[in-house]
Every structure is written in C-alpha cells, then in structure tokens.
Amino acid sequence: MSLESGSATDQQVEVLSQKFTLGFTYTRSTGPVVGRFLSSLRDGKMVGVKGSDGRVIVPPVEYDPVTAEALSEFVDVADTGEVVNWCWVAEPTEHHPLSHPFAWGMVKLDGADTPILHAIDTQGDASQMVTGMKVRVRWLNQAQGNIKDIVCFEPGDTSSGNIPQHDFEEPVVMMDAPTYLDYNYTAGNATARYLHQIRQGKIVGQKAPGGEFVYVPPRGSCPATGVATTEEVECADVATVESFTIVHIPIPGNPIKPPYVVANLLADGADVSFIHLLSEVDNDAVEIGMRVKAVWKPEEEWGYAMDNIRYWKPLDNESDKGGK
Amino acid sequence: MAELAAVVGIGQTKYQTKRIDVSIAGLVREAAMNALNDAGLVWDDIDAVILGKAPDMFEGVVMPELYLTDALGCNGKPMIRVHTAGSVGGSTAIVAASHVQSGVFKRVLTVTFEKQSESNAMWALSNPQPFSPHLNAGAGGYFAPIIREYIRRSNAPSDAGIKVAVKDRLHALKNPLAHLQLPDISAEMVEASPMLWDPLRFLESCPSSDGACAMVIAHEDLVDQSPGKPAWIQGAAMRSEPTMYAGREQVSPHAGRDCAKDVYAQADITDPRKDFDCAEVYVPFSWYEPMWLENLGFAEPGTGWELTMSGATSLDEGGDIPWNCSGGVLSSNAIGASGMIRFAEAARQVRGSAEDHQVEGAKKALGHAYGGGAQFYAMWVVGAEKH
Numbered sequence: 218m219s220l221e222s223g224s225a226t227d228q229q230v231e232v233l234s235q236k237f238t239l240g241f242t243y244t245r246s247t248g249p250v251v252g253r254f255l256s257s258l259r260d261g262k263m264v265g266v267k268g269s270d271g272r273v274i275v276p277p278v279e280y281d282p283v284t285a286e287a288l289s290e291f292v293d294v295a296d297t298g299e300v301v302n303w304c305w306v307a308e309p310t311e312h313h314p315l316s317h318p319f320a321w322g323m324v325k326l327d328g329a330d331t332p333i334l335h336a337i338d339t340q341g342d343a344s345q346m347v348t349g350m351k352v353r354v355r356w357l358n359q360a361q362g363n364i365k366d367i368v369c370f371e372p373g374d375t376s377s378g379n380i381p382q383h384d385f386e387e388p389v390v391m392m393d394a395p396t397y398l399d400y401n402y403t404a405g406n407a408t409a410r411y412l413h414q415i416r417q418g419k420i421v422g423q424k425a426p427g428g429e430f431v432y433v434p435p436r437g438s439c440p441a442t443g444v445a446t447t448e449e450v451e452c453a454d455v456a457t458v459e460s461f462t463i464v465h466i467p468i469p470g471n472p473i474k475p476p477y478v479v480a481n482l483l484a485d486g487a488d489v490s491f492i493h494l495l496s497e498v499d500n501d502a503v504e505i506g507m508r509v510k511a512v513w514k515p516e517e518e519w520g521y522a523m524d525n526i527r528y529w530k531p532l533d534n535e536s537d538k539g540g541k
Numbered sequence: 542m543a544e545l546a547a548v549v550g551i552g553q554t555k556y557q558t559k560r561i562d563v564s565i566a567g568l569v570r571e572a573a574m575n576a577l578n579d580a581g582l583v584w585d586d587i588d589a590v591i592l593g594k595a596p597d598m599f600e601g602v603v604m605p606e607l608y609l610t611d612a613l614g615c616n617g618k619p620m621i622r623v624h625t626a627g628s629v630g631g632s633t634a635i636v637a638a639s640h641v642q643s644g645v646f647k648r649v650l651t652v653t654f655e656k657q658s659e660s661n662a663m664w665a666l667s668n669p670q671p672f673s674p675h676l677n678a679g680a681g682g683y684f685a686p687i688i689r690e691y692i693r694r695s696n697a698p699s700d701a702g703i704k705v706a707v708k709d710r711l712h713a714l715k716n717p718l719a720h721l722q723l724p725d726i727s728a729e730m731v732e733a734s735p736m737l738w739d740p741l742r743f744l745e746s747c748p749s750s751d752g753a754c755a756m757v758i759a760h761e762d763l764v765d766q767s768p769g770k771p772a773w774i775q776g777a778a779m780r781s782e783p784t785m786y787a788g789r790e791q792v793s794p795h796a797g798r799d800c801a802k803d804v805y806a807q808a809d810i811t812d813p814r815k816d817f818d819c820a821e822v823y824v825p826f827s828w829y830e831p832m833w834l835e836n837l838g839f840a841e842p843g844t845g846w847e848l849t850m851s852g853a854t855s856l857d858e859g860g861d862i863p864w865n866c867s868g869g870v871l872s873s874n875a876i877g878a879s880g881m882i883r884f885a886e887a888a889r890q891v892r893g894s895a896e897d898h899q900v901e902g903a904k905k906a907l908g909h910a911y912g913g914g915a916q917f918y919a920m921w922v923v924g925a926e927k928h
Contacts, residue, residue, distance in 0.1 A: 235672060237671050241598070241665070243659045245600075246656075248566065248567040249567075278611055279567065279611070279612060280612045282611055285616065390562070402671035402672075412672055430787035430788070431787075432787070439786070440783035440786035441787065459690075460690045461686055462682060463739035464682055465738070465739070466738075468677070469664040470669065471667075471675050473676075479676050488787035488788070489785055489787045492676050494674075505689065522674070523672075
C-alpha cells in the first residue's frame with residue numbers, strides 16, 4: 218500500500234550523517250631496496266641509490282626512472298641537507314607528525330641529487346623557514362625500522378649526533394602500514410527517508426512513478442531504468458527466504474559468533490531482497506521459501522539502522538502475521 | 542574494421558601465500574620481465590602499459606599505477622589503469638587488446654596483480670557500511686546463497702561441487718606455478734574440510750595468493766618480431782549489469798549470457814563445447830563450474846553438473862572439453878590477476894606452450910572472468926590461427 222504522504226521528494230527530511238572509519242594495518246613487504254633504506258634508518262644513516270645517469274636518488278628507488286633497469290648501487294649520504302622548497306602547515310591535524318605548526322619541506326641531503334619530503338620543525342616559527350636553509354635529521358630515540366625513525370628535520374648545518382638506539386639484528390623486510398581513513402558519510406535523500414521510517418519501526422520501500430518494482434532498502438533510483446524512486450510503499454515486517462547461507466567463520470571486526478544464518482529476505486511488498494540474520498530456528502531447518510517475521514529490538518533502542526530488527530524468525534502461525 | 546592483434550608474450554609469477562621477498566613493484570616487475578623475455582622484447586619496444594588490479598583496499602595503496610610506472614618502464618609512455626573488481630584481469634587484457642586492434646598502439650604490455658598477503662581479503666570485502674547491519678561475510682558469504690539456489694533448481698547431487706574441487710587441484714599438480722599443490726587431494730578430503738559458508742567448504746573455495754600476470758599484445762605487423770607462436774585474438778567482449786535489481790537472474794546472469802553471445806559471434810563459435818578445445822573460466826568456488834557451463838552455453842540450463850560429473854571438463858579423465866587445466870582460480874587466486882591468468886592460460890593452450898597441462902593440439906580456447914556481485918564479465922577467444 219502507498220503511504221498517504223505520496224511523493225517522497227515533496228518532503229524534506231533531516232540530513233543523516235555518520236562518522237566512519239575505514240582502515241587496516243597493512244603488512245607491507247619492502248623489497249630489497251626500500252628494506253635497505255629502512256634498515257639504514259635504524260642505524261641513523263641515510264642511504265640513496267645511484268641511477269643510470271649518475272644521480273644519487275634519495276630515498277632509493279627500485280627501478281631507474283629513465284631506463285627502467287633494476288638499481289642496486291647504494292650510496293651513503295649525509296643526514297644534513299638543504300631545503301629546496303617548502304610549505305607551511307599552520308593548523309596541524311592529529312595525523313601530522315608534529316602537533317604544533319611546521320613546514321613540509323623538500324630536503325636535498327648532502328651527497329644526494331634528489332630531495333626527500335619530510336616535516337621541518339622550527340618550533341612553530343614560520344619566519345625561520347627560508348629556501349636554501351640548512352637542516353639536519355632529528356632521529357627517533359628508539360628505532361622502529363620505518364620512516365618515522367626520522368622524527369623530522371630541524372635547522373642545523375651539522376649532524377645532531379643523537380642517532381637511534383635499537384637491538385634489531387635482521388634487516389627490515391616487512392613493515393606495518395596502518396592506513397585509516399576517517400570521513401563523514403552523508404546519506405542521500407532516499408536512504409535518509411528510509412532510515413527515518415526504520416526509526417519509527419516501519420519498513421518503507423520506494424519505487425519509481427509508474428514503475429512496478431519496490432526497492433528495500435531504496436537507493437534513490439531504479440537500477441533497471443535509472444528513474445528516481447520517488448514513491449513510497451510500506452512493506453510488511455514479514456518476509457520470504459529467497460536463499461541463505463550458514464556462515465561458519467567470523468566476520469573480521471564483528472562480534473557475532475558463528476555459525477549463524479544470513480538470509481536473503483524478500484519482504485512482503487518488496488521486489489528485491491536484502492540480507493539479514495535468521496534466528497530462533499535450527500540452522501538445519503532453514504529452507505528456501507520459508508516465511509519469517511522480524512524480531513524488533515525494544516522501541517527505546519531504535520535508531521536510524523536496519524539493526525532495529527535484531528533478527529528474523531520463522532512465521533509459524535497466523536497470529537504472528539504483521540505483529541511487532 | 543578492427544586490426545588483428547595477438548598475444549606474443551606471457552609472464553607469470555609463481556603464485557603463493559606470501560611473497561615477502563619483493564615489494565608490490567618487485568612482484569609486477571617479475572611478471573612483466575617474464576612476458577618481455579617470452580616475447581623477445583625490451584622496454585623500448587613497448588608503446589603503452591595497461592595495468593589492472595582489484596580494489597585498492599587489498600593492499601591499501603591508492604592509485605598504485607602511479608607508483609608502478611618506474612617498475613613497468615612507463616617513463617614517457619601512456620599508463621592506463623583498469624578496475625572492474627574480480628573480473629579486472631580479463632577487462633585489462635581486453636582494454637590492452639582494443640588499443641592495438643584500434644590502431645592506437647602497435648604493442649602494449651598489460652599487467653595485473655594482487656598481493657593479498659598485505660591485508661586480508663575477508664576484511665577487505667566485508668567492510669562495515671554506514672547505516673547498515675554488518676553482515677557481509679566476504680565473497681563466499683555473497684555467493685553461497687546463489688549456489689544454494691542453483692542446487693535447488695537443478696537438483697544437482699551434493700558432490701558436484703566436490704568433484705570440481707578435486708578436478709581443478711589435480712590439474713594444478715601439472716602446473717608448477719599454481720599456488721595449491723595438494724598431491725593427496727580426494728573427494729573425502731574435500732568433504733572433510735571445514736564448512737565455511739554452507740554449502741561451501743574450505744576446499745571448495747579459492748586460496749588467497751600473491752602474484753602477477755603479464756602479457757605483451759602486438760599488432761599483426763609486429764607479431765613476427767617475437768619468437769614464440771602467437772595466440773590470435775579472435776573475439777573479445779565485456780558486459781556489466783547492476784548488482785541489485787528486481788527480477789535479476791542471479792544464478793545465470795544476463796550480462797554473462799550476453800557477453801558470451803557477443804564473443805562467440807565475433808569468433809564464429811556456434812557450439813562452444815564442440816568448437817573450443819578447452820576453456821579457462823573464473824571458478825573461485827567449486828559450484829561455479831556447473832553454473833558457468835550453463836551460463837556460457839556449454840550445457841543446457843540445469844544440466845551443467847551432469848557435464849562436470851561425467852568428467853567432460855577433466856584433463857585427467859580425458860574429457861572432451863577440459864576446463865581450467867592450469868588449476869584455475871580454485872588453485873591460485875591473486876584476485877586482480879586471476880582474470881588475466883585465465884586469458885593468458887587460454888593463450889598458452891593455443892600457443893602450445895602450456896607444458897604439462899597442455900591440451901594436445903588445442904587450436905581454440907575461451908578465457909573468461911567475472912567480478913563484483915557477478916555483474917562484470919570479460920571474455921576472449923584466442924586461436925592458433927588468425928580466424
């Protein structure tokens with residue numbers, strides 16, 4: 218049945234936005250060239266590689282930028298050098314290497330022909346930054362075997378003499394690369410409307426005007442025709458199991474304990490299935506075509522999320538139909 | 542009219558769980574050098590590089606094509622990156638081929654890779670999504686319900702999947718590059734392996750591999766400059782469809798059937814089982830062999846499993862239409878490369894260079910890849926002759 222409210226685009230809904238982090242600590246193999254560079258950092262040494270044209274490239278690259286030949290002639294360079302270019306960071310973010318204002322600089326180390334990018338610390342004073350200024354590496358006290366063994370560069374024309382300490386014996390071949398992206402996800406109009414209805418305990422799909430197919434959850438347009446799904450259609454919290462799987466392995470980062478049944482469910486009134494959990498049934502007794510109903514969380518726990526429905530369970534008698 | 546193009550060089554790495562001795566650059570480089578050597582060429586002979594890989598989340602290197610230009614000799618040359626999820630290896634080969642067939646480039650290097658040991662595929666494919674329940678359980682979790690529906694419709698016996706799992710691992714024993722080498726593989730062993738996503742068992746699923754695959758594709762005019770036998774590209778097609786739409790046929794998707802029809806028409810294939818000598822088809826989960834046998838027209842709907850059970854797709858059983866003689870995705874799965882490995886292994890067969898897993902006298906072969914929620918398809922037909 219269509220809601221009396223009619224066209225979904227007539228109504229403004231509150232914009233829904235959610236903070237979201239996507240990330241993983243990658244385990245990166247360095248290969249011999251980058252591994253050599255990182256191993257040297259632990260000892261407070263900067264190393265480059267000689268290119269086919271005789272230039273000393275720092276940090277070293279695996280393959281020659283001109284001829285593409287594999288490179289392996291390592292060259293020690295100084296941990297002091299000259300700033301060839303820079304820009305000032307007045308408002309550092311939490312991911313920056315320094316918490317006070319600093320410069321990102323291109324530093325050509327003494328003995329190198331190409332610059333390395335790193336932070337330059339002038340204690341927050343932008344007026345000290347000058348192209349051509351002499352800088353030196355500020356080393357981390359306890360080496361880790363990655364680029365952060367260089368804390369930053371700082372003004373100075375001789376080495377600090379404070380090189381990192383470490384008790385590693387093997388060369389660096391692997392490194393952790395924690396890569397985490399924080400962003401705000403803003404739900405579009407169709408999703409926001411759907412979530413507002415779910416917040417009220419209703420499953421309301423959408424369809425294109427004159428279209429035959431009701432989408433739950435809606436994505437804003439009919440995938441088959443591209444037409445905007447501006448009409449709302451309330452669906453039942455009763456569904457048919459289109460298919461399912463019994464998952465025996467954990468989902469990374471999800472507390473749910475295997476084995477559990479994830480089913481593709483077609484809600485009454487909808488034309489496309491979504492996935493959700495089945496429970497209160499023996500896993501072995503689940504069948505394609507089985508009729509199920511939603512088991513909602515207590516109303517006070519409802520939010521803008523499909524997991525207002527805790528799971529679905531078999532619909533075993535008429536009195537269950539349509540109830541919450 | 543399109544110009545003629547052929548595969549003149551193929552290079553692969555050994556597929557394995559972890560390649561900790563090389564960086565990502567080192568990995569792609571190895572496959573690229575092997576392909577150049579096979580083609581008897583050097584970097585200067587290459588006009589452009591076409592690179593493909595699956596989602597960047599697998600290694601956490603965004604836009605890896607930028608960082609890989611040095612390793613792939615791309616200084617001053619065009620570099621193009623292709624992305625169509627798991628089918629990308631096939632799509633990349635087709636993008637490369639079409640740049641030669643169109644006359645834009647005379648000779649291209651095309652490379653695909655995945656270094657899955659840098660993360661965890663189950664994580665990378667099961668990210669929580671904003672405002673959604675976190676129930677996506679990897680590729681197996683997505684495909685298992687579709688497989689269950691196939692079994693229901695076709696009344697296939699429960700051991701058809703096991704048969705494929707054993708057959709492809711027996712094939713892998715003839716391919717030293719294959720990741721899984723399981724000399725004791727048997728139906729009992731597959732059946733006893735842990736259930737992961739019912740009805741899919743551990744040994745009915747593909748492994749996670751590090752690896753890269755590369756090919757050199759040359760214009761007809763330059764084919765003679767390479768020493769090996771060429772594999773002529775007789776047809777190539779791609780199709781896609783939305784993942785979720787009402788009435789979507791998920792067991793035998795439309796886009797797959799359309800793609801096959803297109804590529805068969807280009808290559809004058811009327812009866813795929815008869816006209817092909819072998820096929821390399823993207824089968825990451827055992828049951829996808831009978832499903833794709835039907836989708837690709839090798840068997841009537843509902844009867845793909847009969848072909849599988851008869852041994853028709855087995856090299857060891859002397860089948861008339863061996864599928865995945867290399868061991869397939871079930872034996873090596875460096876995701877971004879997996880589609881290209883299918884295309885390259887089809888080419889190896891018609892070049893006669895497949896060594897111990899060679900189908901004797903193979904003249905025509907199908908390479909196939911699919912990806913995403915089975916919504917991206919890439920296929921090519923390669924032959925020992927030009928047409």
